[in-house]
Amino acid sequence: MSETSVEIEVVASLTDIPAADWDACACPEALDGGAPIDPFTTHKFLSALEISGSVGAGTGWQPQYLLARLDGALIAAAPLYLKSNSQGEYIFDHNWAHAYENAGGRYYPKLQIAVPFTPATGRRFLVKPEHKETGQAALVQGAVQLAANNELSSLHVTFCTEEEMQAGKQMGLMARTSQQFHWINKGYDSFDAFLASLSSRKRKNIRKEREQANGFGGDIQVLSGDQIQPEHWDAFWAFYQDTGARKWGTPYLTRQFFDIVQDTMRDDVILILAKRDGRYVAGALNFVGRYALFGRYWGCVEDHPCLHFELCYYRAIDIAIARGLLRVEAGAQGEHKLARGYLPVVTHSLHWVGDAGFADAIERYLIAEREAIEQDIEVLSDYGPFKKIHVEEKE
Incomplete structure (x- = not known):
């Protein structure tokens, strides 16, 4: 040296x-x-x-x-x-x-x-x-x-x-x-512009999935910064525990981690939550970087067709386009992401x-x-x- x-x-x-x-x-x-x-x-x-x-x-x-x-x-x-x-x-x-x-x-x-x-x-x-x-x-x-x-x-x-x-x-x-699957923003100004770059069959399939997901009988909330409240983390913790128990046996992160993130990083976080009949039933947690949106965790307490795709992949694309981000990294593995516009890298x-x-x-x-x-x-x-x-x- x-x-x-x-x-x-x-x-x-x-x-x-x-x-x-x-x-x-x-x-x-x-x-x-x-x-x-x-x-x-x-x-x-x-x-x-x-x-x-x-x-x-x-x-x-x-x-x-x-x-x-x-x-x-x-x-x-x-x-x-x-x-x-x-x-x-x-x-x-x-x-x-x-x-x-x-x-x-x-x-x-x-x-x-x-x-x-x-x-x-x-x-x-x-x-x-x-x-x-x-x-x-x-x-x-x-x-x-x-x-x-x-x-x-x-x-x-x-x-x-x-x-x-x-x-x-x-x-x-x-x-x-x-290998992972990332969505790359090619200068799209809307989700429809992204869809226009797809083959007709894939475009129709995604529209069908989004329609089916958004018809789950409730509403979807996209929250960041001071919009995120303790009740939202309580709901997400239940989702995270369910996913962690099924995938790893024991969740990696503790409940306190999310409280600290709320105190110190809430402006770097986007929570996408689905609410039905007065309770949150599914959610996805994302972190925001300078150029990328990082999808980190997903979980649910009710199963609804295509809701996973909507919260984890399609809403993430919406956010990336709106914020001018260059890509969405949706986590490890998952060849099912390919049909949703996420390419192998x-x-x-x-x-x-x-x-x-x-x-x-x-x-x-x-x-x-x-x-x-x-x-x-x-x-x-x-x-x-x-x-x-x-x-x-x-x-």
Whole structure:
């Protein structure tokens, strides 16, 4: 490193790091008063996870925030966690863990640079712009050294940006590709304009689904900021618990997390709730970034045809168009999103494994996986709902 006085520090709580110092690395673009590109790496979001007990002792996510200082000043940081399982990550390495342990190794604990329970792409090496290369190198080298010194099996950096993936590869980390479905705003000025870009059959199907969903016998409310009241969070907590119990066994987030979000981030949140016969029956929670709407959680206490599609996908598109956002990220997995205008995109992660033989095996696996995902995206894109443009050859 050119700046040889960079020092690495590990801190167990964000309360020991001033919010202004952290956010100067995490979201320097927000210094103009606008929204951060990624709301999930901000001090207030990560603090909400920590203070609410959603991460910490007994959760499988033990904070070990990684800091890089130059002459005492914080120039880079990473949301680093000591993981005792692979829950809440959405980049699946369970087969790696089984293979490692079947060979007599100890896969857990491992280190993870990530936003817990949040499969949304964003910067993971949080660096002040003027120290970009030095800060990235310090964080990567510091995290790898921390894993090696403590004889941990591995280090993982999940849902990083493509630029970070390229930089990590240059520093010796293994790159992995995964797949999500995002809606891309191509300058649409209305939902009808978006529909006009689809094939006739898909367009008719979406209109039918929206009509069916909005005929569920109640009304749909879109709430943000001071419009959100405690009763709305009470309702959403019931939805979230139901979804969490079915998907994960136990919900990842605690009830207090949502109270803290209401206090510190309500202007960054959009709640879409369906109300019928005087009670809320379904809802979707979204976070708003500078360029994207991030759909995070959905749940219901009554089943109504197509209501899930309306609250999670179509209303999100409405909001993105109205706010001039560039895309909607609707979370992990879900090929059913394809027919709703959400196209497959590549997501990235980086990995380091201490055992050389196991690292070689994983590298071979990642090459094959990457080729399969590229083929899958090509096929899925071809089956997308958008009109096909046919170019006639002229003699």
